[in-house]
Amino acid sequence: MGAVPYDTYARQLGLLAAEASRGRWERIADDVHAALNGQAASKLRSLVPRQVRRDTGSFFTTGAVRESFEQLLSLNAVQPDTRTYWDPTCGAGDLLLAATTRLPLAATPARTLTDWNRRLRGHDLQEPYIAAARMRLVLALLERHRQAGSDAPLALDRVTGAFPLLQLGDGLQELQIRSTEARFRGHILLNPPYGMADADPTCRWSSGSTSQAATFTAAAAVALRGGGRLTAVLPDVLRSGSRYRAWRDELTGLLEVEQIKPHGVFDMHTDVDVFLLSAVRRHRGHSGEVSWWPEPQAVTGRTLEDLFDIRVGPVVDNRDPRTGPQAPYLTARDLPAEGEMGLPERVRNYPKQLIAPPFVVLRRTSRPGQGSKGGSRGAGVLVVGDVPVAVDNHLIVASPKSAGIDRCWELLRVLERPETAKWLDERIRCRHLTVTAIRSLPWDSEDEPS
Structure with a gap:
């Protein structure tokens, strides 16, 4: 069955986006606000069984952790090269929604959509999540234009064909392809699955059963071109666990880590502590050290x-x-x-x-x-x-x-x-x-x- 029940909600979002594209805000303003702020995650919990969510790593980034993610994005200077955003495990699009707050509006919704279509990309293994992400991004675009006073109608065929670079696919494979071909010159957003899977035999920093989040993050770091950015929500065991010391060393060699921000529990429904990572892909020949946790400071200097x-x-x-x-x-x-x-x-x-x-x-x-x-x-x-x-x-x-x-x-x-x-x-x-x-x-x- 997988995430098929979520298709019902994705279709509802499509109808809502069609209404918004016609400017019927007096009827739908509250519904649009809900769709952009937490409803996608609550529908996930009500429509998709917990075991399926666990097996597929489906835990959407909402509430306080999304707010922290947006705050971290806001601290980064936007460069032309990093204004293209890619979420290889995009789910219903929460991290991409956070990124849209950094994107400019054009004169009309149609022109903005043309620009955003080129700048936003994502992958997920569940088609209903991809469909929901596309419609939520359309809603976010139309809502921003409404607030700016430039809410001209958007043709229905533009709505149904919006965001073609959000595609059904294995995000990890896509990252690995980028690491051997043309590396990604942009900004990777990441909230990967937190489950365990066997490391690839060629992996340099782990063997056997390994955190999928660690595997995705290392692949994302390799997939970036020098100067590209990575912002991620990751389980805290990667930051502080002894087992992932070699993984941290691997990332330190690839990334200029700008911020490591412990967050606490992911949300009230997901009892996993997480941290947020903000980093830039190093150019060749650069090196440095990273403090993944506060260094001990004692009166006597002893531990x-x-x-x-x-x-x-x-x-x-x-x-x-x-x-x-x-x-x-x-x-x-x-x-x-x-x-x-x-x-x-x-x-x-x-x-x-x-x-x-x-x-x-x-x-x-x-x-x-x-x-x-x-x-x-x-x-x-x-x-x-x-x-x-x-x-x-x-x-x-x-x-x-x-x-x-x-x-x-x-x-x-x-x-x-x-x-x-x-x-x-x-x-x-x-x-x-x-x-x-x-x-x-x-x-x-x-x-x-x-």
């Missing part, structure tokens, strides 16, 4: 890795054999929200590395703004006892290099501070804390460590 050995718990319960000595087995579900605990009652046979208390553990699964069981994000638990412990790999372990339990209590005080939670939210907004992030956490203890 946690100066005082603690930081590692992921070594036990992978569903894979590791249950052989060797029996030991207390610590899992995330057995932890209190914060504070101190003794040895866990759960036991497990484990033949590999055990960790001797005292140590502090943090849950790896940790959403921005709030931790598990009501604790603050990054809240730690001190584990004490006289027997080595098998620690599950859903936990991060911090073992003090010196000063034992006193150093652990210092760490708990550092972790419970609001400044620490704020730093973590800026540093890593994906759903899993990483060893790299915890190692770089600023050490700002009230007691100067010896």
Whole structure:
């Protein structure tokens, strides 16, 4: 079935565009406003099943995240070469609508359409989305002319044939074609699918199951000619996750990154944290460095890795054999929200590395703004006892290099501070804390460590 049910809404938009082209605004002004501001996304949720939306990566850029995208576009100087916009995963056209605010109007809607037809292009795998995007762009054009007082009629055949460069097709393939032929001299707009797929065997920065958003963004960077622009909405794991360090290095070599703007949750219906990226394709021979997150700034200049050995718990319960000595087995579900605990009652046979208390553990699964069981994000638990412990790999372990339990209590005080939670939210907004992030956490203890 796919996105076929959305065709009903696309046809409604076509009728609305026909009415607007005849100047019948007294009957349709409110309907046009709705069509341009969020209605396309709400219709998507009501007409297309959630699993289909997940499978096709159909999550339209609306509400606050679209406003942030428009603000980012407004900060960029418009050059003649970058006034052509291409969204290779255009959906119902929200990012292209944002771009039209940067395009000039001609004397009449017909002349403006002639110009915009050349400047706006897009691809999507779902024909109903392409149809909806075309009609929404027509509505945006007519609405701007109405506000400017130049709302002359637009012939119906111009409406039905509008925006021919929005086409049914695989945007990733189109980007890859551009990377080997004539590169795109313009501005790529991107809110790609966020699912996972196997990386191409020739990929230099990843292998196996990889974020589709990372693959699309890298392809977009390669597809641009020097001086071309990229503005994207991307899952925050790409910005802050350890796994995508090589991807970030790849982009740094291709792009002059101008802004990296953490946004927060995509929207109230899509529980994924995202960030916005604004960049320009480098000309050959240029190089530079990019700060993808705030650098640690601590009073003493120290970070946690100066005082603690930081590692992921070594036990992978569903894979590791249950052989060797029996030991207390610590899992995330057995932890209190914060504070101190003794040895866990759960036991497990484990033949590999055990960790001797005292140590502090943090849950790896940790959403921005709030931790598990009501604790603050990054809240730690001190584990004490006289027997080595098998620690599950859903936990991060911090073992003090010196000063034992006193150093652990210092760490708990550092972790419970609001400044620490704020730093973590800026540093890593994906759903899993990483060893790299915890190692770089600023050490700002009230007691100067010896």
